Amino acid sequence: MSAADIELSNVHKSYYKDRLEIPVLHGLNLKIGPGDFVAMMGPSGSGKSTLLHLIGGLDSPSDGSIRVGDALLERMTERALTAWRSRHVGFIFQMYHLVPVLTAAQNVELPLLLFRMPASERRRRVETALSVVGLADRADHRPNQLSGGQEQRVAIARAIVTDPEVILADEPTGDLDARMSEEILNLLNLLNSEFGKTILMVTHDPRAASHARRIIHLDKGVLERTEENPVRQPMAGARAAS
Amino acid sequence: MTLSYVLMQNLRRNPLRSVLTTVAFALPMAVFVAAISLVVGLIQIGQSAAKELRLAVHHKTTITNSLPEGTRRKIEGLDPQGRRLRAVCGMRWFGGRVPNTQNTLTSLASDVDTFCEVHQDAGLTPDEEQAWLRERTACVVGRIPAEKHGWKVGDRVTLESTVPPYLSLEFRVIKIMTEASRANYFYFRRDYLVESMNQVGIEDSRCNIFWVKCRTPEDLRTLQRDIDAEFANTPDETKSEDENAFGANFVQALGDIPSLMQAMAVVVVIVVALVAANTMMMSVRERARELAVFKAIGFHSRRIFAIVIGESMMLALIGALLGVVPTAALLTMFPVRRLGFVPLASLEVSPIAVVGSIGIALLVGLLAGFWPAYQALRLRTVDALRYLA
Known part of the structure; x- marks a missing residue:
């Protein structure tokens, strides 16, 4: 599947607690080109995860527009968003969230259960995804038989098994030591450079962010600044506007 | 997966x-x-009992009070053309048990001529009916006591009565009843009981219950009313109940x-x-x-x-x-x-x-x-x- 670009126009998001409005994002504008790798940094409560959830269609903006590829998310029903997400977005979480009673291969296969697909095709895709993350030989291991880094790699395989255009990673290295973090970040680089996935990664870790082509800084719900990574140049057409 | x-x-x-x-x-x-x-x-x-359209007629006071044998003729006299009732069968409690055992069987001495008509659910074949009419000691046994005591058709069995005059009678099994509603019963001929009692000097042909086989559910209701009216204000007042109500008396006793x-x-x-x-x-x-x-x-x-x-x-x-x-x-x-x-x-x-x-x-x-x-x-x-x- 080809990469998708992402465009946010004047996105606002507020939460309500006991009828009290808590604004999180204030008129955010952002463009992420197809095949870009963007790291999102900022203090806690700056709206990073909220932004990630909005782009992934897990939540809807209070105002403004979000387009991912051809999909205008604010116009889609929950059912349509769920279906869209299953095909176009892969999620990676800090705590992996693998199903403990399933093997690595079965965890990777889970998203494919939503598709009408022969078992042989599912098996082929699972093997491919596990090979990409370097865990083909751990297919039959359960999560408790894997290290943290390996669990996260299984989670990445689960995120890419449907071949989505966009990968959204919420602190994917937050629970890993430096060596394992490096492995995961190299893997994300591979998915971006070799498979052309558009990646948006939330992180607190500057070393993790340094693997991205661009780093955007959020603070108090506004896009504070954007840095180009001098080591990794942005893809053509990828730029940010605040 | x-x-x-x-x-x-x-x-x-x-x-x-x-x-x-x-x-x-x-x-x-x-x-x-x-x-x-x-x-x-x-x-x-x-449900099976209700299908049989039988009325149980017994003494109004309690079933242990017996009714005269002539009660049957009076009941039959209520419908001499047999438009509403098909047959009446008198029964007497024998209270027999197998020698050297404790449990009393539901054993009843039954009128020989109308038993098969009134208790069609006993399932006697024409040959078995002939055997019933022919053999004075014939008995028809439910599946439960038959299984418990290992009885088969043709076996000779002895029951000792637990009620006076405590007779010990021998029977020949001519039928094992499999119908659930009859599975616990032991029937034999009342003439055999009466003769056996006569032999020990007791003249008693009274019955504990008369089963009245009706033609329709409506007949059952009207006969129930007519029978109790017939015996009202006599020394032997009756209480007539349909079979379910009669059976419930026993179940509800527990x-x-x-x-x-x-x-x-x-x-x-x-x-x-x-x-x-x-x-x-x-x-x-x-x-x-x-x-x-x-x-x-x-x-x-x-x-x-x-x-x-x-x-x-x-x-x-x-x-x-x-x-x-x-x-x-x-x-x-x-x-x-x-x-x-x-x-x-x-x-x-x-x-x-x-x-x-x-x-x-x-x-x-x-x-x-x-x-x-x-x-x-x-x-x-x-x-x-x-x-x-």
């Missing part, structure tokens, strides 16, 4: 809890299937067993539902973030709802099978009827009870899983991920 496989694997997540919940299902369901089997058994006997069983079954179902609901709620609460991830990767809320409900129903089904199948097998291998206790003698595993129990278990699983599944359906992915990730 399929979603059902995922459901099965989920039950392995906390094996001890799954086992305990399954046992919590299995034990009450075992009681449930036994209770419902008894209720179904009693209902079937009642308590209202069907109602008791039904109430117990309802309590069992409620307790199981609460246990299962509690387990499922805990399970869903523990897995909130996992379910949120399921939603994030594209599982629709309704599918999540189905997963939780499916898990609950799976647990219920396994529990029900573990409870129902061994109980059914045990009751089949070791029937309670061997104890000879009248209401419990009906306790045979009924297919209706087995299917009903499994159906009820699935319903309980559905109900128990509904609220947790609804919580999972309403789970906001973002909240679950934010607070639990």
Whole structure:
């Protein structure tokens, strides 16, 4: 599947607690080109995860527009968003969230259960995804038989098994030591450079962010600044506007 | 891999809890299937009896007070053309037991000429009817005492009466009755009893009960009224009841067993539902973030709802099978009827009870899983991920 670009126009998001409005994002504008790798940094409560959830269609903006590829998310029903997400977005979480009673291969296969697909095709895709993350030989291991880094790699395989255009990673290295973090970040680089996935990664870790082509800084719900990574140049057409 | 496989694997997540919940299902369901089997058994006997259109006419005071033999002629005189009644059969309680045993059989001396007409559910073939009419010592035995004592057609058996004058009589088995409503009875000819009593110097041809076979349900109602009116204000006032009402007197002497069983079954179902609901709620609460991830990767809320409900129903089904199948097998291998206790003698595993129990278990699983599944359906992915990730 080809990469998708992402465009946010004047996105606002507020939460309500006991009828009290808590604004999180204030008129955010952002463009992420197809095949870009963007790291999102900022203090806690700056709206990073909220932004990630909005782009992934897990939540809807209070105002403004979000387009991912051809999909205008604010116009889609929950059912349509769920279906869209299953095909176009892969999620990676800090705590992996693998199903403990399933093997690595079965965890990777889970998203494919939503598709009408022969078992042989599912098996082929699972093997491919596990090979990409370097865990083909751990297919039959359960999560408790894997290290943290390996669990996260299984989670990445689960995120890419449907071949989505966009990968959204919420602190994917937050629970890993430096060596394992490096492995995961190299893997994300591979998915971006070799498979052309558009990646948006939330992180607190500057070393993790340094693997991205661009780093955007959020603070108090506004896009504070954007840095180009001098080591990794942005893809053509990828730029940010605040 | 399929979603059902995922459901099965989920039950392995906390094996001890799954086992305990399954046992919590299995034990009450075992009681449930036994209770419902008894209720179904009693209902079937009642339905079978109702079909026979028989009136039980006995002394108004109590069945132990006997009625004169002439009562039969008076009852027949109410409908000499036989437009409403087909036949009247007098019976006398013998209270026989097999020598050196304790349990008294439901043994009744019955009018020879009308027995087959009134008790068609005894199922005598024409040849057996001939044997009944021909052989003074003929007896017709229900399946339960026959199995208990190993009697077969042609066997000679002896019963000792537990009521005065404590006769010991020998009979020849001409028929084993298999119909559930007759399975516990022992019938023999009343003329044989009367003659045997005469031989020991007792002249007594009175009966404890007259069975009146009617033609239609309407005839049964009118005859019931007419018979009791006929004997009103006489020394032998009667009470006429349809067979179900008559049988209920005996069952209810031990308590209202069907109602008791039904109430117990309802309590069992409620307790199981609460246990299962509690387990499922805990399970869903523990897995909130996992379910949120399921939603994030594209599982629709309704599918999540189905997963939780499916898990609950799976647990219920396994529990029900573990409870129902061994109980059914045990009751089949070791029937309670061997104890000879009248209401419990009906306790045979009924297919209706087995299917009903499994159906009820699935319903309980559905109900128990509904609220947790609804919580999972309403789970906001973002909240679950934010607070639990």
